[in-house]
Amino acid sequence: MLAVVAVHLLIAPCLLVLARRNRRAAFGAGAVLLAGTLVWALTMTPRVLDGGVADEIDWAPQLGLTLSLRMDALALAMTVLVSGVGALIMVYAAWYFGPRSADAARSASLLVTFAGLMLGLVLADDLLTLYVFWELTSLTSFLLVGQGGRYRENRRAAVQALVVTVFGGLGMLLGIVLLGETAGTYRIPALIEHAAAGTLDGGHPWSLAFALVLILLGALTKSAQLPFHTWLPYAMAAPTPISAYLHAASMVKAGVVLVARLGPAVGGYAVWWVPVVVLGVATMLVGGWRALRQTDLKRLLAFGTVSQLGFLMVLFGAGSRVAALAGIAMLLAHGLFKAPLFMVVGAIDKTCGTRDLRELCGLGRRRRGLVAVAALSGLAMAGIPPTLGFVGKEAALAAFLEEGGVRGLLVLAGLVLGSLLTVAYTARFLWGAFASKGTMPTDSEPVPAGLSAPAWVCALAGLGLGFATPAVQRLAASYADTLPALGGYAPRYELALWHGFGIELGLTVVIVAGGLLLHRFGGAATGHRSVPAVSAQRGYEVVVTALERSAISVTGHLQIGSLPVYLGVVLGTLIALPGSALLLRGTFPAADVSYHAIMQVPVALLVIVAAIALCRARRRFTAVLLVGAVGYGIGGMFVIDGAPDLALAQFLVETLTMVAFVFVLRRFPAHFSEPDTEHRVRLPKVLVAGAAGILVALLAVALSAARVGPPSTTEGFVRLAPESGATNIISAILVDFRAMDTVGEIAVLLICAAGTASLVLATRHDRRRHDRVVSGGGSPQHEEEVIGG
Structure with missing residues (x-):
């Protein structure tokens, strides 16, 4: 597995050279690499279902640092998306980027680099390895969204995505270190074992709770959960292949993968599942509502992605067996229906010159192939049989019906309402893209096979997995069976295309009918374009502006060209931070000699x-x-x-x-x-220097005593x-x-x-x-x- 990740990182720079000679050959080589990775992963399926395959390198064994990777059911499901969907997107990109595109070469190289890093993230078997790949994917996505940096919109979107995800990542790093030191291990399987034995908190429950909150901060920012979700719609400034890969199949699911990874260990802690479930439901509702207000097809899909990510967070954060089964099914389904929808939007934009649904008219009559693939993907997104999206959504409804209780019923109500919005914005997408809304049909060029064929493969795969539900069940059960079964029927529940007539099917009918009615008659409510009084984007801008002003103010007061001021700030920080820790938690020797030699x-x-x-x-x-x-x-x-x-x-x-x-x-x-002010400032200098000297002496004694x-x-x-x-x-x-x-x-x-x-x-x-x-x-x-x- 380490070799597979390394091959991606080694081949990626070579594509830069190849792209200068033949652009499509570079994307084709990347597609072959990703397809080969998918085949390699699928050949490991029997071993994965029997317990997983591990690979490890001890790169600093004395410090307990290892590079650990493991292919299990969750990693295999994500590899299907990262490598399988990624290969199709590479083929799509070969036709999407024009022969004179200045960004084609770097995009081919960065897409393969990102694929390798994303594989490392989903295969990571310890938290430190996961964090390394986590941050590297953030940096690579910054380069992909920003492209060459020539356009202000791309630069702004890339910076916002980087600021939000890196902010969460730094908090997550602190949480990982705190969790690892509290539990005594960074290995995820070992954390699960500690949780089963009841020793995960190491006797420090508050440390564990704080660590989990910080780790969740990283997961929520990476997967665009409320209130950090605004970076994802703005990232639609990237070219469509980038959006289809990063924001449908791979990067945005990193936070979901993290929640799923730690679910068997910490899913039972309220400090974990309460924020995940509450914010997940809220994100699903807000994202779906905002999708109904969009006129740009790509931004509509972006807010739809936000909504679906909230749905996935709820399923993996609930910490129950049936919810996890639904989570694996929806994880696969989302990548297989959202990626082709992005490809359809890219094809419309390339052939029509616009993706504004107010300007598109009559495209469905002339581009029936696009209509068919979009409709097939839309059926999966709306959760209509016989697609895998229907299988996953029905399992989600069953999970919380079986659980019952206050939590189960409240979450069920949220999912029903969120799914109703999903049907409504799916209908809005199909109507806006292909319906005849005026007397002048939109001019359109023929759609090249390179832009339509990859979308068809994705959409048909989603349909095929709907019929191949037993295979999905076996894969999902390998992960879900590690979680508790909530409800009497939950231990025996299996994913299936048909469970007979029941409450779940009735709710599906209500969801579909309600969503269609909302699309048909809810235009007055959903078409209101004014910016809400409470806006997450405004909050982001206010925070960033405040940070910039604070930085300017602090710099103006501290960077004044005075060496005494610089030393005073450094020593003051030393006294305030390590000094406080030394006074509160410092350990000094009980008895020590004054000297060892005369x-x-x-x-x-x-x-x-x-x-x-x-x-x-x-x-x-x-x-x-x-x-x-x-x-x-x-x-x-x-x-x-x-x-x-x-x-x-x-x-x-x-x-x-x-x-x-x-x-x-x-x-x-x-x-x-000696200026006139020397006598006035001498006393503060003496105090700071004296306190710093005493602190250093005490630290030397305490650190010497700490070494046993x-x-x-x-x-x-x-x-x-x-x-x-x-x-x-x-x-x-x-x-x-x-x-x-x-x-x-x-x-x-x-x-x-x-x-x-x-x-x-x-x-x-x-x-x-x-x-x-x-x-x-x-x-x-x-x-x-x-x-x-």
């Missing part, structure tokens, strides 16, 4: 006296000597503690620094300048040091294990020596010329003043 006492006194005298120094040359005394004293400590190598490096650095300072200071005034044994890497150094012929482990590290690092340090010392030598030569040159430089430029009088003559 020679430490005079050397420590020397350092302290030199530091105090340094604060009182008025001559620059005196200050340099005192700084050197502090450095030499620290080097003496290294000698006393048995680290001659560190002491030698310290002495060399201090000597070079002093020599360099001496030759530089001859160009400066002998005394420090040698680092995990020490054992390897001790074992390998004799093999290098060394009796001193520090020497072995510097010469053998970190040889390149040591060479770099030696190079730095040589550069410092060369700089010092150049200063000496410059001084001799000035003396030969008998130059006089005002304000301490090397004149004899200044030299005497510097040395105190």
